[in-house]
Amino acid sequence: MRRDRGQRGRFNEIVVKLIDLIEDFWPVEDGKDHRWTFFLRQRRQWVRLHVTKYDKAYYFSGSDFDSFSYPSKNAMDAGIEERLPSWIRELAHWKQAVAHDPIEAQARLMKKLPIRYRTGVIQRKNVRLLLPQWMPIASALTKNEKKEILEILRKAIPAPVRSMTLNRFFDYCRAAYQANPKTFRKMGYQSGLSGKVYYKKYADGRHGGLLDIKSNSPRAFERWYESKSWSGCHPWEIYRGGNSTHIDMCVARPMGRQKGWEVRLQASSSARLVETCRIALALKKADLPVIVDEADSYLNRILDQDWVGVVPQEEGIAYGWQSFPQEWGVRDCVRLDLFYEENPKAKPWLKKHLQSVIYWLPEELTAFLK
Incomplete structure (x- = not known):
């Protein structure tokens, strides 16, 4: 001791x-x-x-x-x-x-500091050239799927729906789960089930009393929603996942309004982007109006025209995007060693040219004495 x-x-x-x-x-x-x-x-x-x-x-x-x-x-x-x-x-x-x-x-x-310790952004098209198999978002969609989802993302926000019931929400759920059968194949997926059955089987489970209300009553849904008794629960998490890797289908009042409802599809992770796009396509086919949150970000990622974050060596990339200024719209990150591992013979060439191709962000450096 x-x-x-x-x-x-x-x-x-x-x-x-x-x-x-x-x-x-x-x-x-x-x-x-x-x-x-x-x-x-x-x-x-x-x-x-x-x-x-x-x-x-x-x-x-x-x-x-x-x-x-x-x-x-x-x-x-x-x-x-x-x-x-x-x-x-x-x-x-x-x-x-x-x-x-x-x-x-x-x-x-800053002249001595190797670039592997710096933070920056690089255009996704450049990442795609150097890492062809990285985040194959556009290639995972068929030609027709890509065309249709781009049309959806470019369209104006749909008008709110007048009323909402639990059954109506389950109509949305049924289309959403049937859009991605491969996602649930290992969990005993069966086609043709009701939205309620799918929701009980594959949603987060913390429904906050949603499953207990009258299924065909607009008033019951409204009372449950306005009560906020579901705060802290996850009634909208229809595809389970982590903090940024789940998919939500939220029902909410339009901003600044006391009447009407809007359904919002929310998934920030690129790992769930293709699934989310297919949900949006399925909802359109079922004539169920939905708002895709971060539509501009989806559009830019599908077209390879957004910015990818470059994080310093030994820093995690899974949640690295959260530390970037919002104006860059970063949703995915890489480290320089990924480029070097993919192109080992070109490492000296890459070091030289990436220094100029990457836009380096200002470093918060402590340099003034009291």
């Missing part, structure tokens, strides 16, 4: 020394958060170090290490403790450089 306390004491001393250095720099203030970002050299590698201060606690995150906080009751990973002294040395060098000339220091660092 004494040994553990001694180790804990030494770790605290090192972290406090690191924090004292960090506090010498002006942070970015974001509400109650104070935020710093550094790029530190470690032998032949670089570490992106994010530090956020909130309510007297410091939260450390970045590339190539597990996140930790100070103060904390949790035991510290030995690998982190071993690296802290080198972080302190590099941060001290950075402090000295920006004290001399912050503009020159930033310019030198």
Whole structure:
């Protein structure tokens, strides 16, 4: 126990020394958060170090290490403790450089920093050239499907429907489930079932009382909806999935109106885009009006004319799109190593040309002393 306390004491001393250095720099203030970002050299590698201060606690995150906080009751990973002294040395060098000339220091660092540690965007057409099998959205649709879905996405939003019942919602569900039988093949899919049976079998299950209302009563549906008793449940999640990989078919009041209903098809993930397109096609065929959320994004992805995010080495790509500014419309991400692995003989050529083809986003770099 004494040994553990001694180790804990030494770790605290090192972290406090690191924090004292960090506090010498002006942070970015974001509400109650104070935020710093550094790029530190470690032998032949670089570490992106994010530090956020909130309510007297410091939260450390970045590339190539597990996140930790100070103060904390949790035991510290030995690998982190071993690296802290080198972080302190590099941060001290950075402090000295920006004290001399912050503009020159930033310019030198960004010139030295390999592009695999940068964040940027690249046109999907360029990604398609280098990674032909990556996200085969358009090729997964038939020629006729592509033509029809583009027409749907370009059309004006349909007028709200006057009334909604549970049975009417199940009409939508029946068309939606029958649009993608392959999705449910391993779950015992059968054609020709009712929308209610499909919904009970394949939806999220947390229906929030939706299945308990009168099936053919507009008033019952309205009362259930207005009660908000379903808040926190997932009555609209018709295709199960993760935070961004499920498909919703939401029924809601049109914005700013107390009457009428609109049905919205929602799925942001490109992994579900083809299925969502086929649902929209099936609803059109069944003469069931629907609004496809993010229609412009769908259109651009199908036509390969949107921006794909490029995330730094060792950062995840599954949810990487969420960290990009909204104006870029990023919904998918790649890392540079994917290009290199697909084209190993062209790696030197790729490194040279990707540096110019990718539009690099500004880095939030801490470079000014108090």
